[in-house]
Amino acid sequence: MKFRLFTFIKEGFKGFFRNGLMSVASILVLFSSLFLIGIFTTLIRNVNYNLDEMQDFKELICYMELDATDEQIAKAEEEMKSFSHATNVTFVSKEEALEQEKQKYNNEEYKQLFEMYENGRANPLPDAFRVEYDSVSSLDTLEEQLIRVDGVESIRNSNEIAQNIEKLKNIITIGGTWLMVLLVVVSVFVIANTIKITYHSRELEIGIMRYIGATKYYITMPFVFESMIISALSAGLGYGAQWYIYTHLIEGITQKYQIIKILPFAQMNELFLIIYFGAGLFIGVFGSIVTIRKYMKV
Amino acid sequence: MIEFKNVSKTYDNREYVLNDVNLRIEDGEFVFIVGKSGSGKTTLTKLLLREEKVTSGRIIINGFRLDKMRSGKVPYLRREIGMVFQDFRLFPKKNVYENVAFAMQVIGAPSGSIKKRVPFFLDLVGLSHKMKSFPTQLSGGEQQRVALARAIVNNPNIIIADEPTGNLDPEMSKEIMGLLMTLNEKLGKTVIVVTHEQNLVEMCNKRVITIGEGGIVSDVPSKVCAVPAVQQDEVQEDTSEEETEQGVTDTEEAANEV
Ligand SMILES: Nc1ncnc2c1ncn2[C@@H]1O[C@H](COP(=O)(O)OP(=O)(O)OP(=O)(O)O)[C@@H](O)[C@H]1O
Numbered sequence: 001m002k003f004r005l006f007t008f009i010k011e012g013f014k015g016f017f018r019n020g021l022m023s024v025a026s027i028l029v030l031f032s033s034l035f036l037i038g039i040f041t042t043l044i045r046n047v048n049y050n051l052d053e054m055q056d057f058k059e060l061i062c063y064m065e066l067d068a069t070d071e072q073i074a075k076a077e078e079e080m081k082s083f084s085h086a087t088n089v090t091f092v093s094k095e096e097a098l099e100q101e102k103q104k105y106n107n108e109e110y111k112q113l114f115e116m117y118e119n120g121r122a123n124p125l126p127d128a129f130r131v132e133y134d135s136v137s138s139l140d141t142l143e144e145q146l147i148r149v150d151g152v153e154s155i156r157n158s159n160e161i162a163q164n165i166e167k168l169k170n171i172i173t174i175g176g177t178w179l180m181v182l183l184v185v186v187s188v189f190v191i192a193n194t195i196k197i198t199y200h201s202r203e204l205e206i207g208i209m210r211y212i213g214a215t216k217y218y219i220t221m222p223f224v225f226e227s228m229i230i231s232a233l234s235a236g237l238g239y240g241a242q243w244y245i246y247t248h249l250i251e252g253i254t255q256k257y258q259i260i261k262i263l264p265f266a267q268m269n270e271l272f273l274i275i276y277f278g279a280g281l282f283i284g285v286f287g288s289i290v291t292i293r294k295y296m297k298v
Numbered sequence: 299m300i301e302f303k304n305v306s307k308t309y310d311n312r313e314y315v316l317n318d319v320n321l322r323i324e325d326g327e328f329v330f331i332v333g334k335s336g337s338g339k340t341t342l343t344k345l346l347l348r349e350e351k352v353t354s355g356r357i358i359i360n361g362f363r364l365d366k367m368r369s370g371k372v373p374y375l376r377r378e379i380g381m382v383f384q385d386f387r388l389f390p391k392k393n394v395y396e397n398v399a400f401a402m403q404v405i406g407a408p409s410g411s412i413k414k415r416v417p418f419f420l421d422l423v424g425l426s427h428k429m430k431s432f433p434t435q436l437s438g439g440e441q442q443r444v445a446l447a448r449a450i451v452n453n454p455n456i457i458i459a460d461e462p463t464g465n466l467d468p469e470m471s472k473e474i475m476g477l478l479m480t481l482n483e484k485l486g487k488t489v490i491v492v493t494h495e496q497n498l499v500e501m502c503n504k505r506v507i508t509i510g511e512g513g514i515v516s517d518v519p520s521k522v523c524a525v526p527a528v529q530q531d532e533v534q535e536d537t538s539e540e541e542t543e544q545g546v547t548d549t550e551e552a553a554n555e556v
C-alpha cells in the first residue's frame with residue numbers, strides 16, 4: 001500500500017507538470033479565491049470584535065410621562081432593574097436633564113431661553129432613565145418590557161451607532177457568506193476544469209486501464225493528488241499573503257486610526273489555517289473527484 | 299461459463315441491436331462471432347465486459363450476474379476477461395515490458411509476481427527479445443502479440459478479441475489466430491473472436507455464431523474431423539510443443555503465486 005501511495009503521488013506530480021501553464025493558472029485563480037475568502041473573514045471577524053468592544057454605546061433612554069409621580073418613578077426604577085437584559089439603570093431627573101441641555105447649548109443665542117426656565121417657567125423636559133443593556137440582540141425584548149412599565153412615555157434608542165454597526169455586521173456577514181460560497185463554487189469549477197483537461201489528455205490511457213480491470217479508486221487517486229498539489233500551493237501562497245497583509249498593512253492602519261481595533265494575527269491564525277489549507281484541500285479533492293466521476297465511463 | 303438469457307439491447311429505445319438473444323458458451327470453448335457490419339458484434343462484447351448494460355434479460359459470466367452488477371464490481375469482472383482490440387490499445391509511452399507489467403500493477407499484484415510472470419508471457423507470445431522496445435518500434439503483429447500477453451498476464455479464463463486481425467496482413471493474422479488457438483487448446487482458455495475474415499474462420503474449424511437482424515442467425519459447432527493437416531502444422535510452428543508444455547506448468551505455478 002505504501003508503494004501504491006508513492007505511485008499515486010508520483011503520477012500526481014507528473015500530471016501537474018504535464019499541464020504546466022494550466023496548473024499555474026489554476027493556482028492563481030484558486031489563490032485569489034482563497035485570499036478573498038480570507039479578506040472577508042478578516043472583515044467579518046473584526047467588525048464583530050469592534051461591535052463587542054462598543055459596550056459603552058449600548059444604552060436606551062426611557063422618558064417618563066411629564067406628570068409621573070415620585071412614587072411611580074420609584075416603582076418604575078425597581079421594575080426596570082429587574083429586567084435581565086438591563087445591566088444598569090440610572091435615573092436622570094428633569095432638572096439634571098435641563099442642566100445637561102444647558103451645557104450642550106452653551107452660547108448667547110440660547111442663554112435667554114434657559115434663563116426663562118430658571119425664572120419659574122415649567123421645565124419641558126421629562127424625568128428619564130438611562131438603561132444600559134447587555135447585547136444588541138436583546139434590544140427588542142427589552143424595549144417591549146420597558147414600554148409596558150407604568151409611567152413610561154417613550155423610549156429612545158440613543159445607540160444608533162451600535163444599531164448601524166449591527167446592520168452593517170449583518171450585511172457583511174450575509175453578503176460575505178454568500179460571496180464565500182460563490183468563491184468556493186468558482187474554485188471547485190477551476191479545479192474541475194484543470195482536472196478535466198488532464199483527464200482528456202489521458203482518456204485513452206484511462207480507457208485501457210478500465211479494460212484491464214483498474215478500479216475507479218486506482219484511476220482517480222493520481223488526479224486527486226494532482227489537485228492536492230495545486231491546492232496546497234495556492235493555500236501556501238494565500239496564507240503567506242494573508243499573513244503579510246494582516247501584520248503589515250492592517251496593523252499599520254489601526255495605528256493611524258485608533259478607534260478601530262483589530263484582533264492580533266495570532267487570534268486569527270487558526271481560522272486562516274482552516275480557510276487556506278482546509279478549504280483549499282477540500283476544494284481540490286472535491287473538484288477532482290466530482291470531475292473524474294463525471295467523465296469516467298464504466 | 300458464459301450465458302445469455304433473453305438478452306435485448308437498444309441504444310435509442312427504438313431499434314433493437316440485439317433482441318431476445320439466448321446463448322451459452324462453455325468453459326474452454328473457442329467461438330467465432332461473425333456478421334455484417336453493424337449487426338451488433340461489438341455490442342455483444344461490450345455487454346460481456348459490462349461496458350454496456352443490457353436493456354432486458356440476463357448475462358452470467360463465471361457466476362457474475364452482469365445485469366445486476368454494481369459499477370464498483372465491474373473491475374473484478376474484467377480481471378477475469380482478457381480483452382484484445384483491433385487497434386491494439388497499448389500505452390505508447392511504456393515499453394513492451396511495462397505495458398504488460400502495468401496490467402498487473404493496476405490490480406495490485408506483488409512486484410515479485412510481476413517480475414516472474416511478465417517475461418514468461420512475453421516469451422509465450424515470442425517477444426522476449428523486444429521487451430525494451432516501444433509500441434511505435436513494433437510491427438502490427440508484434441503490437442498485437444504484446445496486447446495478447448497483456449490480456450492473459452493476469453490469468454483470466456476468458457479471452458475476447460474484437461477484430462484482432464483487422465489491422466494485420468494475412469501472415470500476421472495467422473500468427474495471432476495461432477496464438478489464440480494455443481491459449482485455448484493448451485491453457486484451456488475460453489476464446490471468443492469477433493471477425494469479418496471468412497478465410498480465418500474456415501481455416502480454424504471452430505464453432506461459428508453468426509449474428510444479424512437483432513439475433514443469432516446461425517450457430518454452427520466445429521466439425522471435429524475436418525481439420526486440414528497443413529493448417530494445423532502452421533499453428534504448431536508458432537509455439538513449439540515443449541515450450542508450450544513448459545508454459546502450462548509455469549503458468550499454473552505463477553498463477554498459484556498471485
Ligand atoms: N454507443 C452507441 N450508441 C448508439 N448506437 C450504437 C452505439 N454503439 C453501437 N451502436 C449501433 O448499434 C449497432 C451495432 O453496432 P456494433 O458496433 O455492435 O456493430 P458491429 O457488428 O460491431 O459492426 P462492425 O462490424 O462494423 O464493427 C449499429 O447500428 C450501431 O450504429
Ligand SMILES: [Mg+2]
Binds near residue numbers: 341
Ligand atoms: Mg465492431
